[in-house]
Amino acid sequence: MTVDDPTTAQGDQEGPHPTQALDDTVHQRVRLGILTIAREADRVDFGFLKKQLAVTDGNLSRHLKVLEDSGLITVEKGYAGRRPRTWVTLTREGAQALDAELRALRALVQRLEAPRRGT
Numbered sequence: 376m377t378v379d380d381p382t383t384a385q386g387d388q389e390g391p392h393p394t395q396a397l398d399d400t401v402h403q404r405v406r407l408g409i410l411t412i413a414r415e416a417d418r419v420d421f422g423f424l425k426k427q428l429a430v431t432d433g434n435l436s437r438h439l440k441v442l443e444d445s446g447l448i449t450v451e452k453g454y455a456g457r458r459p460r461t462w463v464t465l466t467r468e469g470a471q472a473l474d475a476e477l478r479a480l481r482a483l484v485q486r487l488e489a490p491r492r493g494t
Contacts, residue, residue, distance in 0.1 A: 393486055396479035400445050401472050405430055405438045410473045413448060413465040421461035439463060447472055 401407060408428045413419050425435050442448045447469035451462045465473070 393479055393482035396475065396482070398472060398476055398479075400441060400447070401476045403438070405434065406442055407476070409435075409438060409442060409463065410447065410465060410469055410476075413463050414470065414473060418451070418462040418464045421463070424463065442469070445472075 401410060405428055409424060412424060412427055421435065421439075425432065428435065430438075439448065439450055443450050445468075447466055449464045449466060451464065453460055453462070
């Protein structure tokens, strides 16, 4: 198979390539991490996310803002005792976006694992 010969495309798959279903907002590594970690809990603490994703405060804050502006998470600020805390919760839209991203990734993996014609 060659890239410049569309007539020999793997399996002559119909429809768009699975990568077209990837959502740029969700697919970014840190944002995907935030959504998947938030999916595992009712709500997740900023400090926990920062440690798990190995990012700086500013970097994590920026990614949280993108996800919040997109309606995929809610961010709640409050206190635990006297300490200020920030909690992140996945919204229904966020769960749906994560599910769609996982479906697209599964389709991509299945396409790559499918036997090639003529081999």
